Amino acid sequence: MTALEFTYNLNRVSKTLKPFAMRLTRDSEDANDLLQDTLLKAFTNRDKYTDGTNLKAWLYTIMKNTFITNYQRMIRKNTFIDTTDNLHYLNSSENSTYNEGYTAFAMEDITKAIDSLDQAYKVPFMMHFRGFKYHEIAAKLDIPIGTVKNRIHIARKELKDMLRVYSHMD
Structure with missing residues (x-):
């Protein structure tokens, strides 16, 4: 050409x-x-x-x-590469400290929200959260894979609605 x-x-x-x-x-x-x-x-x-x-x-x-x-x-x-004895790699754009107290409140709210989910949604969601694949969850719970995906989707949607107060965090 x-x-x-x-x-x-x-x-x-x-x-x-x-x-x-x-x-x-x-x-x-x-x-x-x-x-x-x-x-x-x-x-x-x-x-x-x-x-x-x-x-x-x-x-x-x-x-x-x-x-x-x-x-x-x-x-x-x-x-930024720190050349001191402990050789930490630090991201130079991170110049502020984070308030860990806020994280504790958020974690408490997340736990309460997950606990309030219906068991049909909570169990597949927590299994997926812990690293199980969709097909593994389906086999363990003896339900179709489509049902697993749907229940996890609904759990995420409900959690998103319950935790909307934290939507400004990235």
């Missing part, structure tokens, strides 16, 4: 990349930057593209890998 043909195909497919970039970055300007980086990498590495393969998939892979690389670079840049 010639450079002109590659550029034409690149332009034709690039319009479908913007929504994917938006989903990754959740910011219009960052999405535009990611799209530009992706197209630049694709063009400069066009010799690595195998003619006849899926160009769109190749571009999506480049975009995803570029996003991951940029994210990891940003995390490394914001991480």
